[in-house]
Every structure is written in structure tokens, then in C-alpha cells.
Amino acid sequence: MKSSTGIFIFIILLSFFGCKKKEIEKVDELQFEKNVISNIFLEIVDSIYMDRRVMLPPPSPRIDFKTNKEDTIGYHAELKKYNLEQDSIKNDKTRILIGVYDDVKKISPQETEMIIKEINLSKYSYDISKETDEFKLDLTQFKNNKKFDFQNVDKFPNEKHWDLNDKKSLMPVGTIGITRIQFNKTKTSGILSADASCGGGKCGRGFLIIIKNKSGKWKIAKIIQTWIS
Template sequence: MTKKQTFVIITIFLLFISCEKKQTALEFEKSVANEIFPALLDSLFHDTRLAPSPPPPPNSEWSDSTAVKWDESKMIAEYEKRKAELEKDTTKLVIAIVDSTYQINERAKKELIEFYRDFAIELDTANIDQSYKINLSELKHDDKFKLKYRSEFPATSKVWKGDYDFRLSGITGFSRIQFDRTKNYGVMISGFGCGRLCGFSGLVFIRKLNGKWIIDKIKVTAIS
């Protein structure tokens, strides 16, 4: 290979590198949100077709004059049976996703520093006040779910009384992500609604571990 040929190859290579598109801060944030979404939905989802698990038996030290008869074995058996039936059910469960991200708040930022205090993190100062439209096609999820935009449903609590040809199993969404300076730790706000007076919201603490984003904890801050 001549010096001229070598020079041409190196020039083309350098041009390719310089033209390669760099990922913006927003693109990075969206990629993290999309990556964490399957685990987020799995953690938040509550199937209202399944009754809560049976409560524990009463405290044996209670000195009530009326004897309490308690046999949870039947309740547990019925619960496990129903759970197994639902796991085999191939019906698509529709989840409504709030169209755009929420704003993050100062409480979440303070909680991020406190939660990861052992790592002495500092907040990323990038502006995350602006929301962005969530692209449903980019959100990966379990095959049992089908995603629709929240705007496709009534804006009020009538959303739960709609005559649909599918089962609306919940409403969720998420905020912008507040990262630390290294972009290895973050917090977002999310929640799940399963009825007019059924749901919760909280802070979702995430971090990068072995090259992948994971949920460390969901701290519930409101419940109904």
C-alpha cells in the first residue's frame, strides 16, 4: 500500500468519526427510560383481577373472649389457583401511558442525594424542566401488555367506566430523570392507577450496574 493510499484511508476514517452523530443529553435520558421501562412496569403493575394475598392469622396472644377460628389454607389455595389461571391467560391487558413526561421536583433531587449518600454523588445540573412526548413504540414490555396513550381515554375518572372492547388494567407514566454528574445514578417519579380510588405514586431510584440500568428501590410517597 502506497503512502497516498494510506493517507486517503486515514482521511476517510477521520471524516467518518467526525461525522458520527453524538448522543445528546436528552437522547441519553430517553434511552435510559426506555431501558428501565419493562422492569418499571413489572414493579408497578397490579392485576385487579387477582384479590390481595390472604392476611396472616390473628395474633395468638389476643385475649378475646370469642374464640377466633382461622384456617388460611383454603384461602391460600384459592389465591394460588386464581394466580395460576391468570398467568396462563393470553388476554392482552391494556395499560394507558400518560402522553408526556412529568416534571421532576426538588424533593426527588434531595432524595436522590440521600438515597445514594454512601457514594457521595452530586446532581447533574442539566436543565430537565421541559417535558417530552413519550414514544410508545420505543417502550419494550411484556407480551401480555398493550400500550395506549392516556389521551385516547376520557380525561376524568370516567376512564374507568368506559365501555371498551378490551380490559383497561391501569394507567401509568413517568417523569424526567434526574441524574448525578457521572450519570450512573438517577431518580424518576412514577406511579400506577388501577381504579378511581386505587393507585399509588413514588420515587424510583435507578443505577447503572455492570452496564445495565436497574431499579434499586421504589419509595411510595402517595397511595389511595
């Protein structure tokens, strides 16, 4: 009887430590992914962000309906103003305000289909836990970045109401969102999805991004545009 009880306790302990080991492994995996995202996030933003201040095209020549000719005087004045505004934006050293969707979620089914069309997934291990698990991107780690000022998009009105013609407000110039990463088996390469918008519900783009670990540093290997609006 004592022998059976001992075996039972031993099995319970094995099960307990086995569960604990899996929990630790899961935490380690998540921390690894968070570290990779922290390392690659700035390069992703710099590669795909949209700035609503520079999205509108230059003015087109107007036609004087009385003479049926181009109103060159008015057109050149507007074009000059437009070019001055664009030069001012390009030369502005103020940090670029970007609204960030800090929920790092799974890649959507539609994006998964796009991945299959673009990439051979046999080298990648699909982690089913990423379909339910998500985490918050810690923006404080980028607070000293000299080019970008990242703020949680929830601090601002819904981006659908942003005015694309507004170039001087304290609203973000655009938004960024990223998904969780699917890694290959050796964790030297990964796939994630990202999207960028300039607000107003009128312009946005989606991307699949392949990243690789080169000499201990994560870098973007390829960007594939998947949609545009």
C-alpha cells in the same frame, strides 16, 4: 479600524459556535436520557403496575340474621367463583393493556422533598432545564412486547370513571406515568419518580426509583414507595 472589525466578527463567530455547541450538548443529553428511559421502562412497569382485575379482595362470609350464623353455603359459592376468576386472570396469556401518560415531565416539588429525605443528593447533578423541558415517551418502541400492550391513556375516558368491578371490558387494567431522570455526575446512577393506578380514582401508588448502570445495562437498584391511595 479593520483590526477592530475583525476582532468583532471573531467574537460573534465564537459566540455563535459556542451557542451551537451548547445546543448540540443539550440534544445529546436529552437523547441519552431518552435511551435510558427506553431501557428501563419495561422493568419499571413490571415492578409497579396495578391490575384492577385482581385488586378487589375475596368475598367475606355473610351472616344469616335469622340464625346469627355464617351463611357458609352462599359464602363458599362466592369464594369458589372468586378463585376461578383469579385463576383465569393469572392463566390468561392475552397482553395486559396499560394506559400510559406519555408526557415525561419534571419531578414535582413534593417528590423532590421526598428525595432529599431518602437519598443523599450530593452525588447527583440537578438539571434545572428539566423543570421546563418535557418530552413524549415513544410507545411504538414497545409495540412487540409479549406481556404488555401500551396505549396512550388519552385514547380512553378519564380513569376516574373506570369501573373497578369491570374485568372484561377493553379498558386498560391500570395506568403508568414516569418523570424525567436526575443523574449523578458520571451518569452511572439516576433518580426518577413513577406512579401507578388501577383507575376509578380509588387506588394508586407513587414511587421514587433509583436506577444504576451495571456492566452497560440499566437496572432498578431500589424502589421507594412514597404514597398510596
